[in-house]
Amino acid sequence: MTTSYRAAGVDIAAATRAKELMAEAVRSTHGPAVLAGMGAFGGCFDLAAAGAAGQSVLVASTDGVGTKTLVAAAVGRYDTVGQDLVNHCVNDILVQGARPLFFLDYVAAARLDPDQMAAIVGGVATACRAVGCALLGGETAEMPDVYAPGAFDLAGTIVGVVERDALLPRPDIASGDLIIALPSSGLHTNGYSLARRIAGLGTEGDPYAARPAILGGQSVGEALLAVHRCYLPEVLALRAAVPLKGLAHITGGGIFDNLPRILPAGLGATIERGSWPIPPIFSYLVARGQLAEQEAFHALNMGLGMLAVVPAGAAGAALDAVPEAYRVGVVTDEPGVRLV
Amino acid sequence: MTTSYRAAGVDIAAATRAKELMAEAVRSTHGPAVLAGMGAFGGCFDLAAAGAAGQSVLVASTDGVGTKTLVAAAVGRYDTVGQDLVNHCVNDILVQGARPLFFLDYVAAARLDPDQMAAIVGGVATACRAVGCALLGGETAEMPDVYAPGAFDLAGTIVGVVERDALLPRPDIASGDLIIALPSSGLHTNGYSLARRIAGLGTEGDPYAARPAILGGQSVGEALLAVHRCYLPEVLALRAAVPLKGLAHITGGGIFDNLPRILPAGLGATIERGSWPIPPIFSYLVARGQLAEQEAFHALNMGLGMLAVVPAGAAGAALDAVPEAYRVGVVTDEPGVRLV
Numbered sequence: 066m067t068t069s070y071r072a073a074g075v076d077i078a079a080a081t082r083a084k085e086l087m088a089e090a091v092r093s094t095h096g097p098a099v100l101a102g103m104g105a106f107g108g109c110f111d112l113a114a115a116g117a118a119g120q121s122v123l124v125a126s127t128d129g130v131g132t133k134t135l136v137a138a139a140v141g142r143y144d145t146v147g148q149d150l151v152n153h154c155v156n157d158i159l160v161q162g163a164r165p166l167f168f169l170d171y172v173a174a175a176r177l178d179p180d181q182m183a184a185i186v187g188g189v190a191t192a193c194r195a196v197g198c199a200l201l202g203g204e205t206a207e208m209p210d211v212y213a214p215g216a217f218d219l220a221g222t223i224v225g226v227v228e229r230d231a232l233l234p235r236p237d238i239a240s241g242d243l244i245i246a247l248p249s250s251g252l253h254t255n256g257y258s259l260a261r262r263i264a265g266l267g268t269e270g271d272p273y274a275a276r277p278a279i280l281g282g283q284s285v286g287e288a289l290l291a292v293h294r295c296y297l298p299e300v301l302a303l304r305a306a307v308p309l310k311g312l313a314h315i316t317g318g319g320i321f322d323n324l325p326r327i328l329p330a331g332l333g334a335t336i337e338r339g340s341w342p343i344p345p346i347f348s349y350l351v352a353r354g355q356l357a358e359q360e361a362f363h364a365l366n367m368g369l370g371m372l373a374v375v376p377a378g379a380a381g382a383a384l385d386a387v388p389e390a391y392r393v394g395v396v397t398d399e400p401g402v403r404l405v
Numbered sequence: 406m407t408t409s410y411r412a413a414g415v416d417i418a419a420a421t422r423a424k425e426l427m428a429e430a431v432r433s434t435h436g437p438a439v440l441a442g443m444g445a446f447g448g449c450f451d452l453a454a455a456g457a458a459g460q461s462v463l464v465a466s467t468d469g470v471g472t473k474t475l476v477a478a479a480v481g482r483y484d485t486v487g488q489d490l491v492n493h494c495v496n497d498i499l500v501q502g503a504r505p506l507f508f509l510d511y512v513a514a515a516r517l518d519p520d521q522m523a524a525i526v527g528g529v530a531t532a533c534r535a536v537g538c539a540l541l542g543g544e545t546a547e548m549p550d551v552y553a554p555g556a557f558d559l560a561g562t563i564v565g566v567v568e569r570d571a572l573l574p575r576p577d578i579a580s581g582d583l584i585i586a587l588p589s590s591g592l593h594t595n596g597y598s599l600a601r602r603i604a605g606l607g608t609e610g611d612p613y614a615a616r617p618a619i620l621g622g623q624s625v626g627e628a629l630l631a632v633h634r635c636y637l638p639e640v641l642a643l644r645a646a647v648p649l650k651g652l653a654h655i656t657g658g659g660i661f662d663n664l665p666r667i668l669p670a671g672l673g674a675t676i677e678r679g680s681w682p683i684p685p686i687f688s689y690l691v692a693r694g695q696l697a698e699q700e701a702f703h704a705l706n707m708g709l710g711m712l713a714v715v716p717a718g719a720a721g722a723a724l725d726a727v728p729e730a731y732r733v734g735v736v737t738d739e740p741g742v743r744l745v
Binding site: 100108109110111112113117120121122123124125126127128129131132134135161167169170171173201202203204206207208209210211212213216217218220222224227229232258261 | 440448449450451452453457460461462463464465466467468469471472474475501507509510511513541542543544546547548549550551552553556557558560562564567569572598601
């Protein structure tokens, strides 16, 4: 009796096929800064060709898309979570003032399905191209016994660059500064374990196929898979128009945990209820799950995808620069974030 | 009835405690190039402070440790896989000629155990410190329903730097060049699905507790968890002593898939059986699993952790510089890698 690697649950041929399917998508993201043809173990990126100068600071962030992967697998749609991942990571370095340079992805599952993997990485490449970010490398891992059948995980790392004097947040955020919200497209990539549980409450069949009236024709699955918005264009427009003081990407922990991260010690903020429209998927989840307001705003972004802090006199110019933004609150001299 | 985030299987308090436990280990890796106190979403790294010059090329790589995580979980030892991960990634950029700058890790499980997470990330930090690499960021994700109970995944991304004229492999690798092997400590991070299957063959109890005579007192679990060697010191010694032409890190696909990646088109290599000692864990797995030689050398490194290509006349100087290395083969003008 011989034991083969394939019998042990690892299919190297499938992995190779997945890589071939991904190769073209990956190459489509490569600009002149990517050194090609290295037959490489690691990707090579030429800083000077990307316009990085002497005072450049690299900004790096690793993140995943949480159990949004389970919704994607249940709905059978694999091309959007890759976009979610990249956009999440781009937003995470935007808040430091950085622009994206390159990205690396990590996809793992109990068993590699080459077409699913290609769809996932194709989504990663699509979102990278949209922001001029090179998909420099990545890893697909077949992990029998680690992952639940049909489940997969997706994580990624972004590296961006910022000149020292453009780093955010600026230290001069002060009481009285205004808070502008850039609207989210939905849950983005946080709160999916809660959302999946609520969607499944009292349901025998497929919880994602339901089309409750509040979603206006969309299924729950479609609303939950709405792609995480990338705020690069809006942030560039804001920075060109006003002295932007800080940005908070509203991810896990919601406004309560994320906004304080950019506020100087001793300061807090109030966010006015009703000052922005809450997307229907949140109203659906809050009602169906009977979520308390604090719980909802802690687990979910509730429509507030990115918060920007601008000087009091700059709100008009900010809203002119980004017409779909809302003025939602103000920085106060009382610590903590309060809904008022 | 209200649905809380904790009831949905996500424990934010546990995640916060895990982060606190990790914070000190992470800080211990930070040199002057890491911009501190950013309260940051992403980590900031000052290239100039790290000595990167104008012609610098960044080299980045993402990888995981495969199902070695399952062996670690079964044995209950969580401090070594983090070292495996970093050392694997360091080796992956060494083969491009790069030195490590910074690292970001990703740890995910169905349920976060703060102490296990802290042990894992502590291992990451230990290995980072050993090579002067900053642990710049990371993500711990609690993913109910994605991971099997008790299982976890661990992946990471390294970013390093190399001056353009020091990039490897050099294009002048030629027939007649010699191949030097740096010995592995064991399986490193590849072949664990196969190894776990073989270890479990015909076993009712814990397959990792067995202490077969061939392992000289070590248990199977201990031998399988041997830490992936980092070859930074050996590679620095080699580069100082000889005109190093190329390096191949022997990972998934073994010598057959990894060595050809650095050879110019049309060239191949022969590796001489018996020219290096095969560590006992490989002999154990080959015998117990009745693995064919081709299969074993395709799935496992078989003791050949890193292969270095040097000019024919430089073998003596290479072995003087790294006394524990072996001369194991030669570059030929016949494509493919053959055991002879």
